[in-house]
Amino acid sequence: MSYFFSDAARPLLGSILRSIEERVGIAVLALALLFVGAPTVSAHEFKVGDLEIGHPWSRATPAGAKVAGGYFTITNNGSAPDRLVSISSDVSEKAELHEMGVKDGVMTMRPVTGGLEIPAGGKVALAPGGYHLMFIGLKRQPKQGEKFSATLTFEKAGAVSVDFAVEGMGGGAMDDHAN
Numbered sequence: 134m135s136y137f138f139s140d141a142a143r144p145l146l147g148s149i150l151r152s153i154e155e156r157v158g159i160a161v162l163a164l165a166l167l168f169v170g171a172p173t174v175s176a177h178e179f180k181v182g183d184l185e186i187g188h189p190w191s192r193a194t195p196a197g198a199k200v201a202g203g204y205f206t207i208t209n210n211g212s213a214p215d216r217l218v219s220i221s222s223d224v225s226e227k228a229e230l231h232e233m234g235v236k237d238g239v240m241t242m243r244p245v246t247g248g249l250e251i252p253a254g255g256k257v258a259l260a261p262g263g264y265h266l267m268f269i270g271l272k273r274q275p276k277q278g279e280k281f282s283a284t285l286t287f288e289k290a291g292a293v294s295v296d297f298a299v300e301g302m303g304g305g306a307m308d309d310h311a312n
């Protein structure tokens with residue numbers, strides 16, 4: 134009798150389990166959409182020629198700071214390499230392309246001369262701890278939540294105006310330009 138019952142219950146149990154799996158699946162999918170959806174709220178993109186400039190951002194600076202960093206990604210959808218050759222912004226006296234790296238165990242930062250190449254079909258990231266823009270001689274203090282514009286000039290694609298979103302002081306992976 135008990136065998137008969139469990140045999141009869143098996144398909145029912147199976148369908149309950151499948152239903153739970155579906156529900157869990159939907160919940161996982163919903164959760165995944167939530168996580169995928171969150172960053173796109175603040176993400177913004179700019180295009181010039183074959184280039185895409187992804188999410189330019191800067192970090193709020195402490196009062197009195199004279200420099201701020203600038204970060205973004207550059208994707209080259211074209212079949213020829215291009216080169217970021219100059220940067221300007223109203224926010225600072227000048228803007229430079231810098232590279233950060235470890236030399237003899239010490240973090241160093243130096244201006245990149247000759248521009249930054251973006252290979253054909255390639256993507257280059259400017260991020261804390263690596264290549265970055267440096268806005269030097271700040272005319273005002275960029276505050277969290279605001280945006281400031283800058284012009285990026287590429288050798289082939291030409292000039293494009295982009296908006297840097299100012300994120301919190303704790304934003305980014307490394308605190309490279311706190312002073």
Ligand SMILES: [Cu+2]
Nearest residue numbers: 231242266267
């Ligand atoms: Cu720098």
